[in-house]
Amino acid sequence: MGPLDGYLPYLLNRAGSRIATAFSEEVRPLGATLQIWRVLAALRERDGRRMGDLSETTSIEVSTLTRLVDGMEKKGLVARRRDAADARAVALHVTPAGRRLTQRLVPIAERYETVALAGFNAVEAEALKAALRRLYANMDALEKPQRLRG
Amino acid sequence: MGPLDGYLPYLLNRAGSRIATAFSEEVRPLGATLQIWRVLAALRERDGRRMGDLSETTSIEVSTLTRLVDGMEKKGLVARRRDAADARAVALHVTPAGRRLTQRLVPIAERYETVALAGFNAVEAEALKAALRRLYANMDALEKPQRLRG
């Protein structure tokens, strides 16, 4: 393995960390954090998600998510409800206050995307996104082999 | 802003987290962690780096790095030395034990790169890396405007 800046996981982490740090700093005055934004963004896409689903989408470990949601509930941003279909599960719903905060965060998030992709044309930007999706899917190969059901 | 999976920072974090989690799990039996690997990899590229430099290259916050290095020193992987040129700075050096651990981690790291880029040809892989470097550089625009010196 040669220089760090030819190593993909390094480049990925470096870029991700830099966006994350800058974004965190920027939303702090609004009383938000990056993790809160991730949850709100996931619920904005689809409200009433379960904890497990939310954990998967946000890449936040479930036990961490539980406590993050505790805090968001205290702030009145979301509400836990027992899932109608399966009472083991908890469905999370945004409140009006949560929606208002989301509305303030979306433009910031959009700006980050714009800045990050400055100088990329539409084709290049889409190629990058496609590559990242592909990369994510490729990692299936390293997952603990799942027991087959049935 | 539309669906999450069209949002670049989301894709970036998702891919990065997935690699990070899998890698962490895999190196745990060796007594290593992802952060330890990051430090060792940076020192492998260039030994005797200062803490600040190391923090920048690894994306680990300096105060966190200090304590991480404390632990690595206790494990005998690295040694702190006062920087020759500037006694305010601390230069970090790998020990033989650190080198041995690095040698065991490199093949694992290489495998991660291979798996992540499965199905990419050389041109596509290089394009992705170039895009990530570019994206990282683009974030300069959001940095707190630095006071000019002189």
Added chain:
DNA sequence: CATCATTATTTGCATTTACAAATAATGATG
């Protein structure tokens, strides 16, 4: 050489994080 602004690292401390174990509910199976 004392003072002072600057830079590099460490420490204090409160919060966040993650693994593992505990709890809660489901859906068979007998």
Added chain:
DNA sequence: CATCATTATTTGTAAATGCAAATAATGATG
């Protein structure tokens, strides 16, 4: 319907993290 394996979430607890303040050393400046 009691039992049991399975799935979803939470809790216990120790370690990692990050901001802010403290410490240490430098390099002018007088």
